[in-house]
Amino acid sequence: MMELVTWFIHKYIMHGFLWFLHKDHHEKGPGIFEKNDWFFLIFAIPSWLLIMLGVIYKAEWSISIGTGLTLYGFAYFLVHEVIIHQRIKLFTRSKNSYIRTIRWAHKMHHKHTTKQDGESFSFLLVAKKYWDKIKEDNKKNIN
Numbered sequence: 001m002m003e004l005v006t007w008f009i010h011k012y013i014m015h016g017f018l019w020f021l022h023k024d025h026h027e028k029g030p031g032i033f034e035k036n037d038w039f040f041l042i043f044a045i046p047s048w049l050l051i052m053l054g055v056i057y058k059a060e061w062s063i064s065i066g067t068g069l070t071l072y073g074f075a076y077f078l079v080h081e082v083i084i085h086q087r088i089k090l091f092t093r094s095k096n097s098y099i100r101t102i103r104w105a106h107k108m109h110h111k112h113t114t115k116q117d118g119e120s121f122s123f124l125l126v127a128k129k130y131w132d133k134i135k136e137d138n139k140k141n142i143n
Contacts, residue, residue: 002072003125011121014039019115026113032087043073076123080106097134105130 014022025036050066053059081087083099084106091099105126112118120126 002068003122006072006076006123007121010123011118015115015118015121023115026110040073043069047073079124097131097138100137101126101130101134104133 021035021038023036024034047066047069050062050069052066054062054064054066079102083091083094084103086092094100102124105120105122108130109118109120120130
């Protein structure tokens with residue numbers, strides 16, 4: 001479910017009316033921080049509120065949703081910032097097909113520097129054409 005929500009937010013909100021925050025993520029500039037990093041707070045605050053209010057009012061559903069959002073946020077940080085963009089230098093030479101596929105799909109997303117004409121807005125799931133590209137590359141490297 002979160003993958004669909006993430007796709008929608010990325011395509012229609014981040015590449016829509018909040019493009020002014022997301023734009024610098026597509027145009028690499030100096031420094032390690034971007035305006036795009038504000039999305040961390042934008043998503044962390046509702047997670048925190050759901051957990052806190054759930055604890056106060058003993059609403060397990062609220063705690064569950066807040067915890068799920070927090071865990072998804074952690075997964076996002078690990079995959080997007082560490083594995084894909086390598087803001088922390090781990091997994092830099094991975095031969096894993098899944099990692100190579102999500103990195104390729106994200107590279108194709110970033111080839112577009114405007115909010116229009118984008119592709120590959122998902123996070124963990126990628127289209128078959130990106131898997132096919134990595135399979136093709138693997139065959140070339142074997143031969």
